[in-house]
Every structure is written in C-alpha cells, then in structure tokens.
Amino acid sequence: MKKLIEIMVSILLIVSISPIQGFAKEANSVHTLSKEQQNVYNIVLKSMLDIDTSAQFNAQKVNYENVGNIVNQVVEETPEIFYYHSVTVGSDGTIQFKYNNSKKDILKKKSKIDAAVKTIVAKSIKKNMSDLEKVKAIHDYLVLNVEYDYKNYLNNKVPADSYQTYGALINKKAVCDGYSKSMQVLLKKAGIASIYVTGTADGEDHSWNLVKVNGKYYHVDTTWDDPVPNKKGVVNYNYFLLTNNQLKKDHKWTESDYPNATSGQYNYFHNMENMIEKSGYYYYSNAQNNILYKMNKSSKKTSKVVSDRVPYFTIYGQWIYYSNYSNGGYLYKVKLNGKSKKQIKRMHVVNIYMNGKVLYYKEFASGKYRQIKL
The missing domain is CATH 2.120.10.30 (TolB, C-terminal domain)
Known part of the structure; x- marks a missing residue:
C-alpha cells in the first residue's frame, strides 16, 4: 500500500494535473528532461531541500502546466523530502510549496533521520563489501528493525510518518512507502544506485525498489520480505533481487518507465x-x-x-x-x-x-x- 503524492495546481489560468507515479530520473529511464525542464527540476529540488515556501521559474521557457509533474518527479526521487504536502503553480512562473509541518519541526525530524542514516550505514556497511553484500545488509536491517504498521493499516488509520523514512527509521513502524523510501536513502548513503518504483501488488497500491548490483538491475520488495504479523529475528528473501518476470506474478507496474531487470544470477x-x-x-x-x-x-x-x-x-x-x-x-x-x-x-x-x-x-x-x- 502506498500513499499517493498530492499535487494541487492553482494557476492564473486554471489547470488540473493528476498525480504521476513511477518517475525515475535515471540514465536508463525513458523519462528524460529537456535542458530548461532540468533547470526547473534543480530549482524545485534546491528550494524543497531548503524548505523554502516559494520559488520562481522562467514560464516563457517551460510550460507552467508541466511544473506539477516535475515537482512530483523531484519528490518521488528524493525521499529526503518527507515533508511535502502540495504545490501551487502560477502561469507567471511562481511556485508555492506547502509542507506538512513547520520548518522548525521539519528540521528536528530531519536531524533525527540524518543521524539514524549515518549510524545504520556505519554499522551495516563494512569496508570492501560487494554491491550484493551492501544491498543485503540494508535489506536485512530494515526487515529486522522495522515492523509493518499492520494494526493501523487494518483500521485505515495509517499516520503520515509511516509512509516516510521517519516512520521506518525513527518510529520503527512503516507501510511500503516507508520501507522503500528508507531503502533508497540508505542505499544512496552506501553508494548503491536504486530507484523507487510505484505500482500495485495483489490489487493494492504499492512501492518497492529497483537496485543496481554489479551493473544490473534487480527488484527488491523489502516490505514483502518482512513477515506480517512481525516475527523477530526472521528475514525472508522471496522478493530479494528478482527479475521483471519473477516479480510480475503478483506485482504490476508500468515496465516501460523503468530499467528492465532480467538477470537471474541471485x-x-x-x-x-x-x-x-x-x-x-x-x-x-x-x-x-x-x-x-x-x-x-x-x-x-x-x-x-x-x-x-x-x-x-x-x-x-x-x-x-x-x-x-x-x-x-x-x-x-x-x-x-x-x-x-x-x-x-x-x-x-x-x-x-x-x-x-x-x-x-x-x-x-x-x-x-x-x-x-x-
């Protein structure tokens, strides 16, 4: 289960943009940006990481109707921006960001997350580890230390934190988004390329990761490798380093949006x-x-x-x-x-x-x- 990213576009000339799932700004992705769109991407990324409430882009070079999509792409590719709520885009080139918390509260949470990421990677990743060993170490850490927020899921009362890295790394409870975003952040810190993937599993919205091991991509669904109800000390590997054909038996996603995983080496x-x-x-x-x-x-x-x-x-x-x-x-x-x-x-x-x-x-x-x- 995943929480869809909210996008609200309020412009001088009214236009509505639906949430876009599955963007992966990778060399292998079919979603490429023009030079001017990349400039807007960089502006949005810097502004949101700085927790700015507004930004300005050149509306004569980039259609304001596309900016909501670019914001969506930034958020999906940058799980560090856990505090995003919505955006308002003006045809005059103004962007207004809305966040879930005050800047003071965001910085407090961010400080805790940054410290947790540093500690986890330092303890999990050893010198001279291979790509495989790094991916397995982080996968195992999340399964062993995070519990699926099952009770709140059943009651349809999953808190916002459980969809983010804060839920997984600090509260130790999360749903799929919390697992996959934390996996992405930790792998990045460990020097492993990964992509946040959105789709469905068993008919419900879901997210997981594509990870690059020795130059090849593999699917890793850490959420589904964590037993529910929680079993302390148990790590499963049924969804660890899968090919497209293996994963598509019970997962669905827009395959053309992502690199293809074909190797059965593991x-x-x-x-x-x-x-x-x-x-x-x-x-x-x-x-x-x-x-x-x-x-x-x-x-x-x-x-x-x-x-x-x-x-x-x-x-x-x-x-x-x-x-x-x-x-x-x-x-x-x-x-x-x-x-x-x-x-x-x-x-x-x-x-x-x-x-x-x-x-x-x-x-x-x-x-x-x-x-x-x-």
Whole structure:
C-alpha cells in the first residue's frame, strides 16, 4: 500500500494535473528532461531541500502546466523530502510549496533521520563489501528493525510518518512507502544506485525498489520480505533481487518507465525462507520444507545441517538454536557442522533471536517471551 503524492495546481489560468507515479530520473529511464525542464527540476529540488515556501521559474521557457509533474518527479526521487504536502503553480512562473509541518519541526525530524542514516550505514556497511553484500545488509536491517504498521493499516488509520523514512527509521513502524523510501536513502548513503518504483501488488497500491548490483538491475520488495504479523529475528528473501518476470506474478507496474531487470544470477536467495549469514556460509530454512541447510557463499555449494524442520532459528558462536518442528516445535541446539544436537526446552517456541549474549524465544502457548543467558 502506498500513499499517493498530492499535487494541487492553482494557476492564473486554471489547470488540473493528476498525480504521476513511477518517475525515475535515471540514465536508463525513458523519462528524460529537456535542458530548461532540468533547470526547473534543480530549482524545485534546491528550494524543497531548503524548505523554502516559494520559488520562481522562467514560464516563457517551460510550460507552467508541466511544473506539477516535475515537482512530483523531484519528490518521488528524493525521499529526503518527507515533508511535502502540495504545490501551487502560477502561469507567471511562481511556485508555492506547502509542507506538512513547520520548518522548525521539519528540521528536528530531519536531524533525527540524518543521524539514524549515518549510524545504520556505519554499522551495516563494512569496508570492501560487494554491491550484493551492501544491498543485503540494508535489506536485512530494515526487515529486522522495522515492523509493518499492520494494526493501523487494518483500521485505515495509517499516520503520515509511516509512509516516510521517519516512520521506518525513527518510529520503527512503516507501510511500503516507508520501507522503500528508507531503502533508497540508505542505499544512496552506501553508494548503491536504486530507484523507487510505484505500482500495485495483489490489487493494492504499492512501492518497492529497483537496485543496481554489479551493473544490473534487480527488484527488491523489502516490505514483502518482512513477515506480517512481525516475527523477530526472521528475514525472508522471496522478493530479494528478482527479475521483471519473477516479480510480475503478483506485482504490476508500468515496465516501460523503468530499467528492465532480467538477470537471474541471485535466484538461490528465493529458496531461503529464513537465513543467517555466518563465517562464509548462508544458513537457511529451505522454502520447500523448512529443512535447515547451509550454502558456501563463494562456491554456492549447499549441504544439509540437520534433517529437522526449522522455521525459526538463530546463531550464537558455534551453535544454532532452533525451534524443531519435527518434534513439537521444541527448543533445540546443534553445532554449525550439524553435530551434538540437543533438546533444551520441551515446549513449542517461535520467534527465536539473539540480543547480545541473551537468547530470546516466544512460548507459542502463552505468547510470552523468555530468555536464556548464553
């Protein structure tokens, strides 16, 4: 679900412009601007980043009827402008911007977002990481630290912040726009090219990202990789680095508006229902039957860790702690090499994750979280 960008055009000669979705100002995009339109784009971008309430363009060189579209393009390409509400364009070249908050409140929010972006990227992105590793790190951060604002979505009371980076990065709750805009901002900070994509999924308005990995584009829908209701410690990869053909099974968008994603180089991720990276391996629950496997990151060779069904697990040191769905969902542990398997708790547990040296798990029957210091 996404919140459509509002555009109101009030001009000396009255004209109405509908919201335009899916603009992506990339070299591969079919949406290119003329030199004069680019000048207006730059004026609008600078003014809005400076939180100015007005700007002026040359109405003799750019038709005022097109300025609303350019504003829309600026906003969709610049999620840092989370405070935009609407715009009024005059045929005399005047632009009046309306924002959701006062400049003082916007600057406070912006300061928090900037600090969060800096901290997240510093912790998530390590020296000499590949493009793939950077995209995965940011994808995983958002899935693990942001919860879909499901309750408000069901009640049709989603707050404005949940559509923006502030909701995802500060409140830790968002809908698809909050996820995809945060993904875009964080990837940009990490030096990865990405495009904010708008369309529909299962018949509802939706947004996600096109990311460039080693020169090729792939679709990433971080929202749909985050389980709903929220499952702590669980990251899915069903919508990580997909091609157009793979995504279009349940997503729709104007494909001609965006670069084409055709490479299936990373299809192996789509077999990982839940995955944790450790010591050069991907440890994952197989999407077909939840059997626990590991894959060598370099060779891509896979091997079975245990024959148990493992939908929930975490790793600490040389041990895997997991919910054994082949035996009542009881809490077990096994070494990374699949040896020394042992039952720890004779109760059905879910949502297993680590926080420092403490193992957390949720009792299925009571819904209460318990902990074990390791």
